[in-house]
Amino acid sequence: MKFDIAIIGGGLAGLTCGIRLAEQGKRCAIISAGQSALHFSSGSLDFLSYMPDGSVVKNPLDALEDLAKQSPEHPYSRLGADCVSQMAQQAERLLINCGLSFTGNVAQNHMRMTPLGTQRATWLSPTEVPTSTIGEALPWKRIAIIGIEGFLDFQPQLAAGSLEGKGIEAITDYLHVPALDRLRNNPSEFRATNISRVLDLAENTELLADELVRLAQDVDAVILPACIGLDNPDAVSLLCRRVGKPVMLVPTLPPSLLGIRMHQALRSRFRQLGGQFMPGDAVLRADLDGDKVKKIYTRNHTDIPVTAEQVVLASGSFFSNGLVADFDRTYEPIFGLDMMTESQRADWTKESMFASQPYLRFGVKTDNQLRAMIDGKSISNLFAIGAVLGGYDPLQQGCGAGVSLVSAQYVAEQILAMSEVTA
Known part of the structure; x- marks a missing residue:
């Protein structure tokens, strides 16, 4: 099975990356192992709600310079403020084109009501919230x-x-x-x-x-x-x-209607654009030749490989098994990519459950173009996006959806730009 781009993971990052590429005529396949984390989400999308020091962020774009000082490994810091701003606004337009309706924009956070009646700073909320x-x-x-x-x-x-x-x-x-x-x-x-x-x-x-x-x-x-x-x-x-x-x-306790509705809208848009969505399948291994991914093998297609010019890893974090934790190590299970992690298990967590937990910042290492790395060397046709990335805390900083959307749009633009060069 041959495609222009193969995307591993059918959540927010994988779908929005696939939609952007399919909009430009690329033949894309998304291999999705199970339910998206969107099924467990509130339906609101955070961009940057809190700084690493805990302060509330009112104007996210204005906070990116300070974020780069406090957290230089954050994906936003790696991409730069101008790029992040452009990709966030592009993501807003993409979501609208998928038939979704939100309150908010990336220039200014707002407060959304939680099921407990409290308020939480966020980027975009469904208009009914x-x-x-x-x-x-x-x-x-x-x-x-x-x-x-x-x-x-x-x-x-x-x-x-x-x-x-x-x-x-x-x-x-x-x-x-x-x-x-x-x-x-x-x-x-x-x-x-x-x-x-x-x-x-x-x-x-x-x-x-x-x-x-x-x-x-x-x-x-x-x-x-x-x-x-x-x-x-x-x-x-x-x-x-x-x-x-x-x-x-x-929103209620999972399964979340608002999150499921978003996932359905994104998946429908991807399929309307001609994308191939492979639900209930999982990537088991991959063949590499030098610095390129050549073949991907999945559970459902056994010895029939998926081949693609570019591969995007959007497999999620520990919750989605995009990252795995054994007793003495954490690792990325498909490619064996370099990881941002701590070698000692005692350093993975803090004693207080309310503290920022170090393991939430674990994830794969990339170069500045978000190409994944093995032994310190970039894989030329393998990009990483979304929750599989390391260097940020999606819960404490309130930026999980933002990182997924921004990194997805950025990688899509990188792939499109390379296609123009080789055309």
């Missing part, structure tokens, strides 16, 4: 936070308690839609995605609207757990029209 300007409260004085009877993955009282501490009057209640009774009788099936497949049916969306009208008569806005709108993107707009006030969504 409650947001506010940094330093300000949500734009409503009285809010109804409505749970779903029997749904344990969202507790409206916890969110209400946090909001009331910020001077917002929050009332709580639970809605009951008879169409959910069958799911409710089986707690293992009573999850956000399954609930949405019921509520997204037109007749049930109407019943839900009637319930919300009854429960939220004297409030400025309604907040629901994100359990609607997976298969029917117009469902939330319909609720807003019927209720006559904003109806907003907050």
Whole structure:
């Protein structure tokens, strides 16, 4: 199987890199081993929410110079502020072209509401998610936070308690839609995605609207757990029209409807552009000839190799098995790439669970063009993007999605530029 580009990993980084390349006519294959980490995400995308010293970032682009001083190994620092800014704005346009709608832009972070009613700085949030300007409260004085009877993955009282501490009057209640009774009788099936497949049916969306009208008569806005709108993107707009006030969504425990919806939109766009998506497959090994990857062997295609002019590693971190930790070492399992890591296991973690954990900064080493390295030498046609990269803490710094999108767009542009030279 021959392609122009083979991408290992079907998450945010792999899909957006593939989309950009496919938009320019490149024949791309994405080999995806399992569920994307997007299925477990909030649906909001962080660019740079906090500096390594813990300070909140309001204007991310203005913070890149200071970031380079505090964290010179960060992927943003390696690429440079001008490049990062251009790639972030390109990523915003790409997401819009995939049919996704967000609040925010890379010039200024905003605050999004979490399921606990707290606020977190971020870059882009789905338009249904409650947001506010940094330093300000949500734009409503009285809010109804409505749970779903029997749904344990969202507790409206916890969110209400946090909001009331910020001077917002929050009332709580639970809605009951008879169409959910069958799911409710089986707690293992009573999850956000399954609930949405019921509520997204037109007749049930109407019943839900009637319930919300009854429960939220004297409030400025309604907040629901994100359990609607997976298969029917117009469902939330319909609720807003019927209720006559904003109806907003907050993410629940995984599986996350907002994250899954994003993944579906990206995958659909990639396929529409002619991309080959290989779900449920895994790359087992690769053949290298000197400084080039020649063949890739996958679990499903056994002895039939995938060949490509360029290969992009977007396999993720430990969560996605793009990186592996044994008792005494961490490593990249497909190519055996050079790693940013600590040799002593005692140095992988900090005693406090709230501290920045060193292992989160582990990842593959690259040159300044994000080519992966073996024994200190760059592999000429192997690029690394997203969570497999080392040098940054996606949780403490709030930059995981940003690194994925920026590195994906940067590598796509590198490959396109090389294609023009060789054409």
